[in-house]
Amino acid sequence: MPIGDCCRLSPAASTELFAGTDASPFGRRQRRPRGARIPVTVVTGFLGSGKTTLIRELLATPEGANTAIVINEYGEIGIDDALLRASSDATVLLGNGCVCCTVRTDLQESLRTLFADRLRGAVPSFQRVVIETSGLADPGPVLQTFASDRALGQEFHLQALVTVVDAPGGAGNLARMPEARHQVALADRIVLTKTDLADATEMAALTERIRQLSAAPIATASHGAIDPGFLLDEGLDLPTRLANHPHDHAHAHSDGIDSFALFFDEKLPWPVFEQAMAVLTALRGPDLLRVKGLVAVAGVRGPVVIHAVQHVAHRPVELEAWPDDDRRSRLVFITRNLTRQSVEQLIAAVAGIGQP
Amino acid sequence: MAESAINQGNDTLIWNFKLLAHNALDGFGGMGEGMSMQLAKDGRRILWLAHESAPKNFTAVDVTDPRAPKIVARADLPQSHMRSNSLETVGDILAVAYQTTQPGLEPAGFELFDISVPENPRRIAFFDRSGPNSRGVHQLWFADGETIHMSSGAPDSHPTHPKDDQFYQCIDVRNPSKPVEVGRWWLPGTQQGDNVAPPIRHPEGTDSGFRPHNTNVYPERPDRVYMGYIDGGMITLDIADRAHPKMIARWDYHPPNVGFTHTVVPFFERDLLVVSDECTRNDGADWPKLVWIVDNRTEENPVPIATCPMPPVETFSRRGGRFGAHNLWENLPKEGCWKSDRIVLGTFFNGGLRAYDLSNPYQPKEVAYFAPQVANAPTGACQINDVFVDDRGIVFCVDRHIGGLYALEMDF
Incomplete structure (x- = not known):
C-alpha cells in the first residue's frame, strides 16, 4: 500500500457520522503503538546463528508462555515430543499455552489461519507471535506484510525485528553476504550468540562491524538465554537509536546503508509530512529501508507513531500521551544511498510550500 | 479439539487486561449488580458491592491499593427471602435496593446509610415499597445526591400481570431521612385501569415481565431516562416534568429475540446508545443475548446499527452456566469514575x-477480555456479573456465584 493511501488523514465516512467532538483523525488514541493488536516479533539471522535455540529458551520462560511460533521449515525448532498436545495439518500445540505453526504456503495465510483459530477457540489464546525466518531471508518483505495486508495489520502489530548474529560466524557472514548486512541494518534489536566461542578481540571487531551497520540496541544471549523483554517488549529501540544519533551526525555505513535521526521543533501539518513521505517513497522507495518515530502533528493532541518499510507504511496511530517531556517530532531513517541532508531538505521544502 | 484446547490447564482466558488482584471475599463471593466507589474523606477508595443473594447484603472493600483489596465492612440481610442486588453511593450516603422473593413480603424498598465511617454504616432511613403486589426495588440509580431513579413495585400497585409488578419511580432524597416519591411511569397496559390492552406475553419459560431494569439519568440530559425495559425492549422517557413522565421512544426487538433488555448507556456527543440484553438461561438456551449499538440521532426513532462481536457460542455455551451479555460500564456521572465514548x-x-x-x-471491535478460572464454580465456569471502572483506569468486576472481586488494568 503506498504511503499516500494508508497515511490518509481524512477519517472514513462511517466514523465521521458519529465522531463526536473528541475524535482523532487517526482513530482511537492508544496507550501504546500496538493498541489492542497481537504483538509480533520477527527473528532473523543466518543459518546456525542460534535463532532456534533463542526461541526455544524463550518458550521455557514464564514470559514466553502463550506464544505462537511461526517457522518456515517443519521440525526446525526441534520440538520435544513430550510437549505435543494435539496436532492438525500445520499447527502443533506445545506446552505452556504455546502453539507452533509451519508456513506451508505463505506467511499471510498462516497468520490469518492462526488468528481465526484463536478467535474460535481452536488453538489456545496466544498472547504474541514469534516468526522465525529462514536463514537467507530478506526480512523486508516480512516487515511489509503487516502494512500491506490491511486485514493482518488490523490484528497484528510488528513489535520488533530481532537479528541474531553468532560470534564465530558473524564476522564472515557480514563480510561475504549482503543479506547478512541487510538483516543487521534493518534490525530493531540485535542478539549476539555463542560469544563463548570467540575471544575478546574477535568480539570487539564484530561489535564494531555491527555498530557500523546499525544503531539498534545489542544484547548477548548465553546458550540462547536472554532477558525475554529484549525480544518481546515494545518501544525498546527508539530511545536507544536516538541516543546513538547525535543530532548533527549521520552514521556512515557500508553498502551505502546509512541511518540518521531527524528532529523537528515545530509541529508538522499532516499534509506536509504525508506529501514529503509520498515524494520520498515514489522516487526512492527501495532505498528507504525503514522509517520510524513520533511526529507532533499540527492540531493533533498526542504523538503520531510512524513506521514505514521501503514503499509501504503502517497505519499511523495517535498515542494518548508523549513518552517523555520532549515534544519534538523525532524520526529514525535507515536508508541506502540517501543522505540525511537530502531528506531534511525535502521535508523543509514541502513545509515551505505548505505554509505560505 | 476446540474445547480441549480452551479447557486445558489453567482455564483463565485473558487478553489485554492485567490482573492486579483477586479477592474471593471470604467465601461470600456471589456478587450482584451493584458496584459503587466512595472517595472517603480520609482519602481511601471504598468499593461497595451488592451481593447476589442472601445471607449477605453488601460488602465494602478498600481498593485504594488495587493490588491489595481489603474488606472493611459487611452487612447481613434481615431475612433470607430477599436480596439486595443493587446499590449506589453519592458522597457519604449509600442507597441499597431490597427486593423480596414474593409479593407481600418485607422489607421491600430501599435503605439509606450514612457511610462517613465506612467500617460502620449507619441507617438514615428506609423507604418502604412493600405491598400485596410488590416485591420492592430491583435496581436503583443514584448519581446526583438528590434523586433516586428506580425500578420498583409500590404499595398501591395493581399490575395486570404479576410479573409486571415493577415500574419506573423517581424519588426525591434531598432530605435523606425522608424520601418522597415525585413521579412514576409504567408501560401502558401493565397496570389495571389503563386504557390500553395489556402487552402480549412472551412465551412460557421466557416471560420475564414488562418492567424496567436499569433506569439511567445523566447530567447531560437530566430530562431523559434511558431504560432497559426487560421484555418491553428499550425505552426513552422524557422527565422534564418529573411528575408526568412521557415515553419518547421504544425499540422492541422481541420477538424474534428472547426478551430481557437490561441497560441503556448513551454516548451523548456521538448520538449513540449502547444497549445490553441479559442472558438469564444456562447453556445458551436464550441465545443470542447481545450488546447493541443504536443510532440515536433521531431520538424518537432509535435504529440498531451493529452488535458487539462475541466469542463462539458453540464453545462457550458448553462451558457451563450462562453465556451472553449482561451489565455494561455505564459511565457513571460521578467523581472518581472513568468515562469513555470510545x-x-x-x-x-x-x-x-x-x-x-x-x-x-458500525464495526465494534473486541480489544480485551478476561474470563477467570473460578475454583469450585457451581456451573463449572465463571459467571462475571458486573463491572466498575474508576478514574485511575482500574477495572473491577465480580462473579455472580463464588469468585468474588477481580481488579484489572486496561492494557490496550
Whole structure:
C-alpha cells in the first residue's frame, strides 16, 4: 500500500457520522503503538546463528508462555515430543499455552489461519507471535506484510525485528553476504550468540562491524538465554537509536546503508509530512529501508507513531500521551544511498510550500 | 479439539487486561449488580458491592491499593427471602435496593446509610415499597445526591400481570431521612385501569415481565431516562416534568429475540446508545443475548446499527452456566469514575469481562477480555456479573456465584 493511501488523514465516512467532538483523525488514541493488536516479533539471522535455540529458551520462560511460533521449515525448532498436545495439518500445540505453526504456503495465510483459530477457540489464546525466518531471508518483505495486508495489520502489530548474529560466524557472514548486512541494518534489536566461542578481540571487531551497520540496541544471549523483554517488549529501540544519533551526525555505513535521526521543533501539518513521505517513497522507495518515530502533528493532541518499510507504511496511530517531556517530532531513517541532508531538505521544502 | 484446547490447564482466558488482584471475599463471593466507589474523606477508595443473594447484603472493600483489596465492612440481610442486588453511593450516603422473593413480603424498598465511617454504616432511613403486589426495588440509580431513579413495585400497585409488578419511580432524597416519591411511569397496559390492552406475553419459560431494569439519568440530559425495559425492549422517557413522565421512544426487538433488555448507556456527543440484553438461561438456551449499538440521532426513532462481536457460542455455551451479555460500564456521572465514548466494557457471564473499541460504531471491535478460572464454580465456569471502572483506569468486576472481586488494568 503506498504511503499516500494508508497515511490518509481524512477519517472514513462511517466514523465521521458519529465522531463526536473528541475524535482523532487517526482513530482511537492508544496507550501504546500496538493498541489492542497481537504483538509480533520477527527473528532473523543466518543459518546456525542460534535463532532456534533463542526461541526455544524463550518458550521455557514464564514470559514466553502463550506464544505462537511461526517457522518456515517443519521440525526446525526441534520440538520435544513430550510437549505435543494435539496436532492438525500445520499447527502443533506445545506446552505452556504455546502453539507452533509451519508456513506451508505463505506467511499471510498462516497468520490469518492462526488468528481465526484463536478467535474460535481452536488453538489456545496466544498472547504474541514469534516468526522465525529462514536463514537467507530478506526480512523486508516480512516487515511489509503487516502494512500491506490491511486485514493482518488490523490484528497484528510488528513489535520488533530481532537479528541474531553468532560470534564465530558473524564476522564472515557480514563480510561475504549482503543479506547478512541487510538483516543487521534493518534490525530493531540485535542478539549476539555463542560469544563463548570467540575471544575478546574477535568480539570487539564484530561489535564494531555491527555498530557500523546499525544503531539498534545489542544484547548477548548465553546458550540462547536472554532477558525475554529484549525480544518481546515494545518501544525498546527508539530511545536507544536516538541516543546513538547525535543530532548533527549521520552514521556512515557500508553498502551505502546509512541511518540518521531527524528532529523537528515545530509541529508538522499532516499534509506536509504525508506529501514529503509520498515524494520520498515514489522516487526512492527501495532505498528507504525503514522509517520510524513520533511526529507532533499540527492540531493533533498526542504523538503520531510512524513506521514505514521501503514503499509501504503502517497505519499511523495517535498515542494518548508523549513518552517523555520532549515534544519534538523525532524520526529514525535507515536508508541506502540517501543522505540525511537530502531528506531534511525535502521535508523543509514541502513545509515551505505548505505554509505560505 | 476446540474445547480441549480452551479447557486445558489453567482455564483463565485473558487478553489485554492485567490482573492486579483477586479477592474471593471470604467465601461470600456471589456478587450482584451493584458496584459503587466512595472517595472517603480520609482519602481511601471504598468499593461497595451488592451481593447476589442472601445471607449477605453488601460488602465494602478498600481498593485504594488495587493490588491489595481489603474488606472493611459487611452487612447481613434481615431475612433470607430477599436480596439486595443493587446499590449506589453519592458522597457519604449509600442507597441499597431490597427486593423480596414474593409479593407481600418485607422489607421491600430501599435503605439509606450514612457511610462517613465506612467500617460502620449507619441507617438514615428506609423507604418502604412493600405491598400485596410488590416485591420492592430491583435496581436503583443514584448519581446526583438528590434523586433516586428506580425500578420498583409500590404499595398501591395493581399490575395486570404479576410479573409486571415493577415500574419506573423517581424519588426525591434531598432530605435523606425522608424520601418522597415525585413521579412514576409504567408501560401502558401493565397496570389495571389503563386504557390500553395489556402487552402480549412472551412465551412460557421466557416471560420475564414488562418492567424496567436499569433506569439511567445523566447530567447531560437530566430530562431523559434511558431504560432497559426487560421484555418491553428499550425505552426513552422524557422527565422534564418529573411528575408526568412521557415515553419518547421504544425499540422492541422481541420477538424474534428472547426478551430481557437490561441497560441503556448513551454516548451523548456521538448520538449513540449502547444497549445490553441479559442472558438469564444456562447453556445458551436464550441465545443470542447481545450488546447493541443504536443510532440515536433521531431520538424518537432509535435504529440498531451493529452488535458487539462475541466469542463462539458453540464453545462457550458448553462451558457451563450462562453465556451472553449482561451489565455494561455505564459511565457513571460521578467523581472518581472513568468515562469513555470510545470503549465499551461489558460482562458476559462465562464469557467474562469484554472490552470493545467503538471508534467505528458500525464495526465494534473486541480489544480485551478476561474470563477467570473460578475454583469450585457451581456451573463449572465463571459467571462475571458486573463491572466498575474508576478514574485511575482500574477495572473491577465480580462473579455472580463464588469468585468474588477481580481488579484489572486496561492494557490496550
